[in-house]
Amino acid sequence: MPTLTVAIDARLVTTRNTGDTSYWRGLIRGLAEGETDATYLLYSNAPRPDWIPDLQRFRWIHLDGPSRWWSLVRFPAAARRAGASVIHTQYSLSPLAWRRGVTTVHDVSFMIEPDWFKPKDRVLLQWQVPASCRRARKVLTVSETSKGEIERLIPGTRGKVVVTPNALGDNIMPVSPEQARQVVAESFGVAGPYLFALGTRWPRKNLRLAVEAFQRLGPAMGLSLVVSGQPGWGVEANCPGVVYTGYVSDEQLSALYCGASLFLLPSLHEGFGIPILEAFACSCPVLCGPGGAMPEVAGGAARVTAGYSAEEWAGAVADLLSDSSNLDAMRARGHERLQHYDWGTTARLTTDVYREVAGC
Incomplete structure (x- = not known):
């Protein structure tokens, strides 16, 4: 041969x-x-x-x-x-x-x-x-x-x-929620509960939707929104409660997932959606959009929205955070889904x- x-x-x-x-x-x-x-x-x-x-x-x-x-x-x-x-x-x-x-x-x-x-x-x-x-x-x-x-x-x-x-890449290193919160507080000044969104700030990644949904409910629920990733075309304006981190280290990224109440992936289209697996590995429940392969990769372990309105996303966040038993079930399904890849x-x-x- x-x-x-x-x-x-x-x-x-x-x-x-x-x-x-x-x-x-x-x-x-x-x-x-x-x-x-x-x-x-x-x-x-x-x-x-x-x-x-x-x-x-x-x-x-x-x-x-x-x-x-x-x-x-x-x-x-x-x-x-x-x-x-x-x-x-x-x-x-x-x-x-x-x-x-x-x-x-x-x-x-x-x-x-x-x-x-x-x-x-x-x-x-x-x-x-x-x-x-x-x-x-x-x-x-x-x-x-x-x-x-x-x-x-x-x-x-x-x-x-x-x-x-x-x-899943080897850059993700899950830590305990307590360790995660300490890293996030020291690195980004976020001491309370927060939502996490990740991606380059380009139109397809649609991070503006995460900000708009957060503005509808975040402050009233005592939440912050942490947005990480590469600056790009269409950068969102600053607003109260939103923290833009830019690039983060692998340690910081893992901590952000592990300490978040919910991970938001509002991308309009993904060929795969690796952040879904990263969140699963860190026991972080996922809310994602219906575009591209995200529903396929999530495999029933994430909440997939029907569309991309800020009203729908704000409602989905509020609904998920109001049911701790459902969040626990989502974490378990996420770990199970991770084994498929x-x-x-x-x-x-x-x-x-x-x-x-x-x-x-």
Whole structure:
């Protein structure tokens, strides 16, 4: 049997934690714990992170070059010279992938609602992703919902999209509620009960809805709202009781989940929704919207709203917080649902795709 050698565009594993970064970190760790008769060439234009497996079959290859030409020319050419039998990228797959390309597409929200994106980003994605999917031998995605959307919206993809789900990242470290409240109070000055929302402040993440729902009931219930994540387009105005933290450390993020009365995910669309699993791991009940794969991932363990009105969300928050026994049941269901996702399974599914594409 020919040796399997996989070249991976590993640039995202060195960036701040996002859903995409979590996917690549989890996949690489899962591959390291799996079969030992494959070699992985991890190409990046950044230094090797300490967490990359220190194994002979994992090689970190530093490759310089302008960003635009890196993915189109430098990376695929270097992978080909190295004798890679498969090349694995995200969203962008070069024509130089010589029919052994695999690309991961987390979602196609830029095709579902283009106005969620800046014009420059929208035009690039709408050209780049469909072209890459057509070139690829296989397209990987993270949920059945995303698979259906890709096959529906991108001609020529039906039959070659494979679901390789996300799972919980190792950045989440649950602590006791008492420890969590201490970290949150010391880090952000929030001493009482609070709601927690997370995400980049871009239109699709819809964090404005969390603020509007909070304004309807939070102060009257003695609550604060803590919002964490990357600043972006459409940042909400400050209002009393709302604390914007910006980026947080892994320790702070875990504490924010563990100490929250409720986690709010009002995103208009998610290809998966990793924060749902993070909240489940931290015993934090989840209120999320119906967009994209969130109901699929929640699997009945979260409260899923019918829509996105501030009135509905405020009512849902008040209803959930008034029933402690239901919150306890949601926590238990969340822990159970979490067991459906693990990186070992995702790595095995991905390796099966690699072997099919490589013919080995």
